[in-house]
Amino acid sequence: MTRRNTGKDKLITVALHVALAAGLFFAAFPIYWMLSSSFKSNTEIFALPPTILPKAFTLEAYEAILGDPVKLRFFFNSYFVAGAVTVLTVLIALLAAYGFSRFNFRGKGSLNTLIISTQTIPPITLLIPFFGLVVSYGIFDTYVALILTYLVFTLPYAILLMTGYLNTLPRDLDEAVAVDGGTSWTALWRVIVPISLPGIVATSVYTFLLCWNEFLFALTLTKSTSMRTVPIGIQLLMGQHAFEWNQMMAMSVLGSLPLLVIYLVAQRFFLAGMTAGSVK
């Protein structure tokens, strides 16, 4: 494009940068405020006028969280449940995606539609029957209850993501295995899995995030403090120490770390998962 170096043109560029700065303030200030508050004392958080940088930088909030076994347990629970669900989801979804991607069979179209539509089932609708089932099978307040119920929500996304990825891989590769007399099962593990690692990583990342963020089921299907996950832990902290804002912010920072780390390290995989449901 030809750029006329006129005054009007410069003005547009300046206006654009002002708008970009305003956008940055809108997007990032709340997060900056969380971060800086987590390094403040409780009295400084509400100081007037507000202090943009912590005046008396302190790690007391982090010490209080990391020194408390009850709170560490929230983190363990979140990592454990999310990790277990991720492993199960990826395995099961990989098989289903392989079926969808490499075979033609009766009912394929309707099954695909079924899986797309399960993405939009409201969690609150399933919560009441889940509660009934979990109580009647005696798994209320256990990891099993969380892992099983989370699977229902992670699986549809994971299948769609994995199918999308497998569809991008050339079929010649696994057909070569079939020509050599190998079964589709051998083709899956020898050929498909090794070259699908990017797809598997993207699926794992997204599944992990869905579990890490889950609130409603964790709130309702667990009861004892030792079974609670991080989101519920933050809510409990809010109820018990409504004025310990610095601790709540420190816990929020610690609770966001996995997402931030994954995002910064593996942005490509992260975005692949986040937009999976929406962009075909």
Next chain:
Amino acid sequence: MTRQKRSHHKLKRAVAPYLYLSPSLIIIGLLMLLPMATVIAYSFQNSAVLRRDPSFAGLKHYQAIFADPVFWASLWHTLYFTCMSVVFHMTIGMVFALMLNSDRINPILRNVLRVLYILPWLFTAVIIAVIWRLLLEPNGVVNSILMQLGIIGSKVEWFSSPQTALHAVTFANIWAGYPLFMVSLLAGLQGIPKDFYEAADIDGAKAYQKLFFITIPQLMPIIISISLLDFIWTMQVFPLIWITTGGGPIYSTEVLSTYTYKLAFSSYNLSQASASAVVILLISLGLTLFYIRYQRAR
């Protein structure tokens, strides 16, 4: 290969996809379709879940819900919350995507800003709720800035006054959700062929003409499908409202999900809660059908 072996191989090919799909189908069947049938059954029973031999209630629980003014208020709040969220997610997402896509900014700055603009998306609803509670505390930083600027005269209790609570939770949700649009539209913008703009330049088209006659029509499929998904998902929001206001004060931020949750787990009226959950399910399914038909038509 002998003929027998070949037909055996063929059979295996025919059965294989069902075997690969079976673990997923069993899980979806047992943990999604069966519970959906169960919740529908509950909604027609008296004392569902709580009693072993519940009696048939007919449409009683649906009538109770439709006669409850709090249900209608919740439906209205859900609509307001959802429509405002989707419209602003789309607008902000579009503006940010267009700004980032402009060739007037330095590529390094573009990449840095893209990472930073996505930030709100990385936070769990609970954490977003806690952040906004801190920001909007009566003694918090937002009030302090607004008072300095002279926009408000005295401290506003954003989340605990019935006049502002619904707007405040909606605002927090708008902040949290625009990056989905931004990321998708940015990807869409990069997919528009450059020739379109070059041809428009030759014809002497103005910037706004290019926006309305090339960019927006090209992005329309993305805008429609993301809006539908965003609408369905926003309608189901629970934790953000639960943590910031809990549906209060005096039901002013009660939405369908908090209304249903309270019926089930505060008043233990699981039958009526099931009826309400079925209503939410039907609304979602209607929108989902629409979404699927749209995706098919594409």
